[in-house]
Amino acid sequence: MLEYNTDGTYLRNGPGLWDLGDYGFRHLFDGYATLVRVSFRDGRAVGAHRQIESEAYKAARRHGKVCYREFSEVPKPDSFKSFVGQLASLFSGNSLTDNSNTGVVRLGDGRVLCLTETVKGSIVVNPDTLDTVSKFEYEDKLGGLIHSAHPIVTDTEFWTLIPDLIRPGYVVARMDAGSNERQFVGRMDCRGGPAPGWVHSFPVTENYVVVPEMPLRYCAANLLRAEPTPLYKFQWHLESGSYMHVMCKASGKIVASVEVPPFVTFHFINAYEEKDEEGRVTAIIADCCEHNADTSILDNLRLHNLRAFTGEDVLTDARVGRFRIPLDGSPFGELEAALDPEEHGRGMDMCSINPAHLGKEYRYAYACGARRPCNFPNTLTKIDLVEKTAKNWHEEGAVPSEPYFVARPGAVEEDDGVAISMVSAKDGSGYALVLDAKSFKEIARAKFPYGLPYGLHCCWVPRDK
Numbered sequence: 001m002l003e004y005n006t007d008g009t010y011l012r013n014g015p016g017l018w019d020l021g022d023y024g025f026r027h028l029f030d031g032y033a034t035l036v037r038v039s040f041r042d043g044r045a046v047g048a049h050r051q052i053e054s055e056a057y058k059a060a061r062r063h064g065k066v067c068y069r070e071f072s073e074v075p076k077p078d079s080f081k082s083f084v085g086q087l088a089s090l091f092s093g094n095s096l097t098d099n100s101n102t103g104v105v106r107l108g109d110g111r112v113l114c115l116t117e118t119v120k121g122s123i124v125v126n127p128d129t130l131d132t133v134s135k136f137e138y139e140d141k142l143g144g145l146i147h148s149a150h151p152i153v154t155d156t157e158f159w160t161l162i163p164d165l166i167r168p169g170y171v172v173a174r175m176d177a178g179s180n181e182r183q184f185v186g187r188m189d190c191r192g193g194p195a196p197g198w199v200h201s202f203p204v205t206e207n208y209v210v211v212p213e214m215p216l217r218y219c220a221a222n223l224l225r226a227e228p229t230p231l232y233k234f235q236w237h238l239e240s241g242s243y244m245h246v247m248c249k250a251s252g253k254i255v256a257s258v259e260v261p262p263f264v265t266f267h268f269i270n271a272y273e274e275k276d277e278e279g280r281v282t283a284i285i286a287d288c289c290e291h292n293a294d295t296s297i298l299d300n301l302r303l304h305n306l307r308a309f310t311g312e313d314v315l316t317d318a319r320v321g322r323f324r325i326p327l328d329g330s331p332f333g334e335l336e337a338a339l340d341p342e343e344h345g346r347g348m349d350m351c352s353i354n355p356a357h358l359g360k361e362y363r364y365a366y367a368c369g370a371r372r373p374c375n376f377p378n379t380l381t382k383i384d385l386v387e388k389t390a391k392n393w394h395e396e397g398a399v400p401s402e403p404y405f406v407a408r409p410g411a412v413e414e415d416d417g418v419a420i421s422m423v424s425a426k427d428g429s430g431y432a433l434v435l436d437a438k439s440f441k442e443i444a445r446a447k448f449p450y451g452l453p454y455g456l457h458c459c460w461v462p463r464d465k
């Protein structure tokens, strides 16, 4: 039973269907979006799940084959004519998927949006019924085929990055809560490479947007290819350099652009403004789940590798990568591990924080870590960035998904609340797990009647909203 009186709905989105008939997909990120809901009310939990009815999913169901270009799976042209048609449709973006299988966010006006990395893959869902409601139509002229799958969402606004694949750079845009119109804030030109670096996510502070430019860069040619390359839609351009840019939210002006050591990250954890004794902002600190600049994490996440654990420790190392971006005009920034990666078993991804600390100095982060040997993150971990220690939860043979922090109503302390995760147990069953965010000990679990697929990202819809 939940003594936390934190009534509300936990939603988790993720790729959940990886086969069409006897055709099996290749990569974790290809799966058709499965939205899972666990509603907590008066100490009880009720679960539900549904597929998101994207055009890509409906077409796949109708034709029994992949009809849109997913992360690694692409339609197989059955004739030269259909190949030419696909080529033409790619330039318009029509053949890219709208399979919104990655994020789920609750906008400031209460609408719930499922997202992927294509702009067209923004889909409004009903958090109670899990119905697919409609496409989220952006009512502006900013365009863009691709955007960050993790917009920054608060009660009042929404920030996103739109990579420009034609003139390598990024557009920073914002939207008011209740609006569908993205507003241009500023543009950041890339400093290296033939294309923008992959921006699956990015961090903000109270006054700044941080735009990461990693050497894992989009590759338009790979977007066109019929067969995936080892780095899918991307190419590794170590020689092009790695950069962190900082834009002022209010003016859209670039206030810093520094070169940093090479990095590979999907998920930024948080960022904040470092201040001196007089309260002047001297630097931006930005934390991310950093994979030691090793792109083989993408290979780790191929379904064959995930389903064939041999007992060998194959999960590549990851850390809390902490950038320090000086605002004094220095040309270089720093990147170091924020704590000893052994504290969390050198596994680090799928993170959350207390949203009240978004963009502000913070102490705790919740993520998936590792107890080795393993081929995928198999623990939940609470990181203390002040003590530089971690508390870990583990169950033999279990695979937990992102631990999502929910504050206790009226909480003052940063870690006063719970962390909710969905766990696939060793015997194939599944359950929702509720950990006390302070002690990181189990409070409750709600067993599902059957196992559910792994999923990616979550959001919380309070009951009274």
Ligand SMILES: CC1=C(/C=C/C(C)=C\C=C\C(C)=C\C=C\C=C(C)\C=C\C=O)C(C)(C)CCC1
Residues within 6 Å of the ligand: 029, 030, 069, 070, 071, 072, 096, 097, 101, 102, 116, 117, 118, 146, 149, 200, 233, 266, 297, 318, 347, 348, 349, 350, 376, 377, 456
């Ligand atoms: C990347 C592009 C596309 C698709 C992106 C999709 C569908 C999802 C990306 C999800 C990511 C980056 C998830 C990361 C998870 C990390 C884990 C589980 C780490 C574990 C190990 O530590 C499109 C939509 C095909 C468009 C082109 C670009």
Ligand SMILES: [Fe+2]
Residues within 6 Å of the ligand: 102, 149, 150, 200, 201, 266, 267, 456, 457
């Ligand atoms: Fe993500």
